[in-house]
Amino acid sequence: MKSLILLLLSVVSLFAQVPAxxxxxxxxxxxxxxxxxxxxxxxxxxxxxxxxxxxxxxxxxxxxxxxxxxxxxxxxxxxxxxxxxxxxxxxxxxxxxxxxxxxxxxxxxxxxAGSKGIAEAIKQLEYHGLPAEPVLKAVIEKNTNPEEKAAALYALGAIHFKNFDASADRVSAAASKEKALEYFQQLNAKYADVTIQGFKLSDFAFKMLFEMMSLQVGCEAPEIEGKDADGVSFKLSDYRGKHVIVIFWGGWCHACHGILPLMNQTAAQLKDKNALVLGVNTDIETEAKKALADYQVSFRNILDNTSSGPNTTLYNLRNFPTLYLIDPKGVIAIKNGSLDAMVNQINAAK
Known part of the structure; x- marks a missing residue:
């Protein structure tokens, strides 16, 4: 037995030493x-x-x-x-x-298209948009490897999800949504356990599916909850009956720095309008407190402690800052819109 183990170890060592x-x-x-x-x-x-x-x-x-x-x-x-x-x-x-x-x-x-070892590159095609669609379809047709097929299904679903999310035209949005659902459902049915770089593609797909079904205008806003900088717990639904502008941001986010003074101004202007601004900060706690002080943030914030914190993950955030307007009934009124559009809608409300 000992000699067999030594033989196996020597074989493993030999393969490990094969030069590139x-x-x-x-x-x-x-x-x-x-x-x-x-x-x-x-x-x-x-x-x-x-x-x-x-x-x-x-x-x-x-x-x-x-x-x-x-x-x-x-x-x-x-x-x-x-x-x-x-x-x-x-x-x-x-x-x-x-x-x-x-x-x-x-x-x-x-x-x-039929080769093994291209899964990581195929997954990245989600950022290439529709021009990558023929390549992804070719991979699905010609490749027999589960990682490559799964990556192609995921990337196609992600491309159509992003088209759906960005579309202002209902017909185009519905068509993109249908295609995204089709590809994600195939991924979940056949390749639910496939991982790339240690992450399940089906987990990414689930987040996009949730966003398509539950994070659109007209949907009830999922609960946002946590603690503020003083350690006091609170949640979005505490403000039911008011318009709430929610901003996901972080001190690490350079694009956020310019909008924070505007958010402070807006928070002050809304005090008499049955409305408020609520922040979800994505810095670690010590950095969050520093950012709140540095930018003299005047509105209340839930500390999510990271850009992959529970609230940020639930809302499937891909860009910072991201703003939502939640109406007094707790329904999403504007998703990822401009601050001006949100203020105008609040001002127009009776």
């Missing part, structure tokens, strides 16, 4: 070169003593363009090699805005 192919090494070298250049620039930005120096390094963040050109040459001369998939994946996910990224997308949908 020349192509895999070259692909990795290009990726490392790019990532190291970005890292070096970031370190200079962190170490910069003045705002002028910081701006200099912000303006000199290395472009992925030259590295995409190198990678595409490598890909085109090695299309018959299995390891070239790694280069195609990087171009699709890391250089999507460059011509080489677009070319890699075409290659992914043709040469490698």
């Amino acid at each position: 192919s020349r192509l895999a090494t070259e692909i990795r070298a290009i990726i490392d070169e790019y990532e190291n250049s970005v890292r070096a620039n970031t370190q200079k930005l962190i170490a910069a003593a003045t705002e002028e120096e910081k701006n200099k390094f912000r303006a000199s963040i290395p472009s992925a363009g030259p590295y995409a050109t190198k990678m595409m040459k490598l890909v085109q001369t090695n299309l018959d090699q299995p390891d070239v998939v790694k280069g195609v994946n990087w171009l699709v996910t890391g250089a999507a805005s460059f011509p080489e990224g677009q070319e890699a997308l075409k290659i992914l949908g043709t040469t490698f």
